[in-house]
Amino acid sequence: MGGLANLGIxxxxxxxxxxxxxxxxxxxxxxxxxxxxxxxxxxxxxxxxSMEQTEHIKQQAERAEEEAKKRIDAAAKEGQEAVAxxxxxxxxxxxxxxxxxxxxxxxxxxxxxxxxxxxxxEAIDDLRKEFADITIAAAGKVIDRTLDKKAHRxxxxxxxxxxxxxxxx
Numbered sequence: 001m002g003g004l005a006n007l008g009i010x011x012x013x014x015x016x017x018x019x020x021x022x023x024x025x026x027x028x029x030x031x032x033x034x035x036x037x038x039x040x041x042x043x044x045x046x047x048x049x050s051m052e053q054t055e056h057i058k059q060q061a062e063r064a065e066e067e068a069k070k071r072i073d074a075a076a077k078e079g080q081e082a083v084a085x086x087x088x089x090x091x092x093x094x095x096x097x098x099x100x101x102x103x104x105x106x107x108x109x110x111x112x113x114x115x116x117x118x119x120x121x122e123a124i125d126d127l128r129k130e131f132a133d134i135t136i137a138a139a140g141k142v143i144d145r146t147l148d149k150k151a152h153r154x155x156x157x158x159x160x161x162x163x164x165x166x167x168x169x
Contacts, residue, residue, distance in 0.1 A: 132156040 005011070136152045 128157070128160055131160075 132153045135156055136149055
């Protein structure tokens with residue numbers, strides 16, 4: 001120990017300082033190190049939880065974005081279907097309007113044809129009467145006397161009816 005004294009080192013003081021250091025180190029370990037380590041571990045755990053929560057929120061945001069995209073796609077598809085339905089409805093209305101117009105035109109044509117047939121029949125009847133009157137007048141001039149118009153008209157009507165019946169048969 002003499003050599004240490006030559007160097008200026010007091011051994012009992014050195015031992016006291018080493019013991020003091022070990023005691024201080026033990027006390028700091030118990031009082032400061034463990035609470036600081038607990039606090040650092042707690043902070044580390046909170047950071048880890050925050051990171052996990054951030055990741056979870058990020059995943060939820062991605063799912064929400066995908067869901068929004070699906071909804072937008074569905075809405076677009078629904079809109080296209082609505083447009084297609086409207087086009088089909090328009091075509092159907094157009095077709096119905098055309099059919100109705102065609103039916104009205106056919107009815108108008110049928111009425112016109114029946115009117116023409118009626119007028120034709122009236123014209124034929126008028127022609128028969130005039131023909132009968134002309135025939136009676138001609139026959140009267142040929143015979144040089146006036147015949148009974150009523151009897152003569154009945155004869156002519158009968159002949160005309162027979163000729164019409166023959167034409168139809």
